[in-house]
Amino acid sequence: MKILRFKQLNENKMWYKTIPEILEWLELKSKITWILVDVETTGLGGPKKEQITQASGILIKYDINSNSFEEIDSFDEKIKLNSNIKDRYKQPDGGNRKVLSFNHYGSGNYKYGIESEILDSFFNWVNKNSPSLLVAQNAQFDMSHLSVRSGNKINNEVLDTKILIQLYFLPLIQKLAETDKKYKDMIDFIGTSQRDNGLISSSMSKIGPALGVNMSGYHDSLTDCILMMDMFMKIVDILKENQNIDISKYQLERINTLR
Numbered sequence: 001m002k003i004l005r006f007k008q009l010n011e012n013k014m015w016y017k018t019i020p021e022i023l024e025w026l027e028l029k030s031k032i033t034w035i036l037v038d039v040e041t042t043g044l045g046g047p048k049k050e051q052i053t054q055a056s057g058i059l060i061k062y063d064i065n066s067n068s069f070e071e072i073d074s075f076d077e078k079i080k081l082n083s084n085i086k087d088r089y090k091q092p093d094g095g096n097r098k099v100l101s102f103n104h105y106g107s108g109n110y111k112y113g114i115e116s117e118i119l120d121s122f123f124n125w126v127n128k129n130s131p132s133l134l135v136a137q138n139a140q141f142d143m144s145h146l147s148v149r150s151g152n153k154i155n156n157e158v159l160d161t162k163i164l165i166q167l168y169f170l171p172l173i174q175k176l177a178e179t180d181k182k183y184k185d186m187i188d189f190i191g192t193s194q195r196d197n198g199l200i201s202s203s204m205s206k207i208g209p210a211l212g213v214n215m216s217g218y219h220d221s222l223t224d225c226i227l228m229m230d231m232f233m234k235i236v237d238i239l240k241e242n243q244n245i246d247i248s249k250y251q252l253e254r255i256n257t258l259r
Helices: 002-010 019-029 083-089 098-102 115-128 139-150 161-176 181-190 204-210 221-241 248-258
Strands: 033-041 052-063 068-078 132-136 158-160
Touching: 019 161, 019 221, 033 139, 033 221, 052 115, 052 139, 052 221, 068 115, 068 221, 115 139, 132 139, 132 221, 139 158, 158 161, 161 181, 161 204, 161 221, 161 248, 181 204, 204 221
Parallel strands: 033 132, 132 158
Antiparallel strands: 033 052, 052 068
C-alpha cells in the first residue's frame, strides 16, 4: 500500500512534455528546497527481503537559472546488519557478501545504528525540512525500500532523475545523433541495457561517465547524491541548449516500453 501511495503521487507527471515544458516544470519545482536521496541495500531481492545499509540525504536550494545549487544540510547514516542478513552471509557461498564490498560497507568513520531507529531519524529529518521535493535516481527503488523498511509513508513529491534521462536526455541525444557524430559516439559509449528493455541504458553508471562526471566513490549513498546532482545539472545544460528540438519520436518509443 505504501508503494502504491508513492506511485499515486508521482506516476506520469513527467511524461509527454516538450523540452521547454520540462524545463518550466523544473523551474516551478525549484521554488521549494530539494532533498537529494539515496540508499544502499544488501541486494536486489526487494524491501521485504533486503535491508538498508546506508541512508543519505542532502538538503539543497537549486537555482535553475544559474543551474547551480547550495547545500543547506545533510543526513548520512550506516546501519547494522540484522540477524537474518548475518545468517545469510554465513552460508558457504557468502550469501551475496560482495554486495557489501560494492556498497563500501565497513568504510568510513561511522557509528552503525539500528535500521528502524536510523530510518525514523531520516523521516523526522525529511519532515522537518518539508515541503521539499525528493530527488532520486531510480526513485521507485529508494522510496519503496525507505517506506517498506520503516513503515513510513512518502508524502513528498518525488523527482526521478532516471525518468528525466529516459524521456528527455536520451531522446534528445538520439535526435541530435541523426546529424551529429558526437552524439552518435555518446550513444555508442552508453550502450544498451536489458533493464531498459534493450534500449539505451538510463543507468547513472553509464550516463554519468558519458557526461564527464567523475564517478569516484560511486555506490556510497552520500556520494551518489552528489554524483546524481552533477549528472542532473549537465543534463539541464544540454536541454537548455536544445530547446527547439522535437524529441517526441524517441520519447514515445521509450514511453511504450514503460507502460
